[in-house]
Amino acid sequence: MADTPDGTTPLHEPSLDEQIAVYQREFQDLDPQVEKVVSALSRLNRRMNVAYGRQTAALGISNAEWEVLKALVLSGAPYRMGPSELAKQLGLTPAAMTHRIDRMTAEGLVTRERDESNRVRVIVELTDEGRSKWLDAMRAATVFEEDLLQDLSTAERGVLGDMLIRVLDRVEDLQSRA
Amino acid sequence: MADTPDGTTPLHEPSLDEQIAVYQREFQDLDPQVEKVVSALSRLNRRMNVAYGRQTAALGISNAEWEVLKALVLSGAPYRMGPSELAKQLGLTPAAMTHRIDRMTAEGLVTRERDESNRVRVIVELTDEGRSKWLDAMRAATVFEEDLLQDLSTAERGVLGDMLIRVLDRVEDLQSRA
DNA sequence: CCCGAAGACTTCATACCTAAAGTTCGATGT
């Protein structure tokens, strides 16, 4: 039998407040307010990935493949990119991209061909079926995402988005220095 | 040579606003406000994982091992748990836990022994070295986390934390129904 | 008392990723 990561089992964790209380006991210099934000972010992301995983699985693709479809659509028509650029955007090695493209080509989601004007380059292009899968996934995702934020007012959603972007800018800044 | 995921390469992505503009063009029914929140969350988490990965690598452990250390510390003294419970908290299969514990035992971070009062059970216990690694990782993490939120005032941090917890509660609720 | 079922882990086969070495094509300098 399958065990946990099919998303069936409820991910039993201590409550967030409880977790922070224990950390404070075990580690003196802890700002509980910071920890609350960071832990909530981390848990939230895990839950969201589980949710997306269920949705993409229902469409017969994996989250990994969905990431590729998203990147290709984001590049705009005619939905073509090189493996290296895809790898860079997804944070993978080129080797991993090679294998992912193998699989997605076999499934008919993308095509791979050599660039005739520069035969070192390879061009990955979204197929109609790939684009259609992207649309299906997008429809499911937006329904879930709207549901996710249901308890926040429009004003609150705006505030949340703005704060998250400030934090995101901060971490991008930190990492470009390093 | 190593390529991307050592965290060296800058993860070239389109700007968030640009990304949302393209999605709106390609997919009519998109609430840009919701998408902004969700996309920021997703990017933020990837960046944070890269940052944690660098810190744990500098300590000679992996993020995966750090997760185990955290769960054990959270269980409180004497820092013992069974493999299944660890697997449930971390969202892994028991099979994966078995192998992780193998490695961590070999590295001296935990010990594994059979429970003598119920010989089906196994007890994983944090070693002094494991606890010390946890402390080191915690010190590095809190510095980074404080830095991450530096552009937010104390009041803003509180608001952000509260909103994230409301969203987290929502997604936990959604998943417990499913 | 013993048998069968359930529970807790482990083992096995397979999938996908990273790191590093290999291949092929294009650009550069003389």
Place this chain on the structure above:
DNA sequence: ACATCGAACTTTAGGTATGAAGTCTTCGGG
């Protein structure tokens, strides 16, 4: 022209995850 360097991808080796089957222990009903 030609050799060399560098870029873009692929291949190979090895690690860690999943899913399913296997092992060992405990528990409850004939």
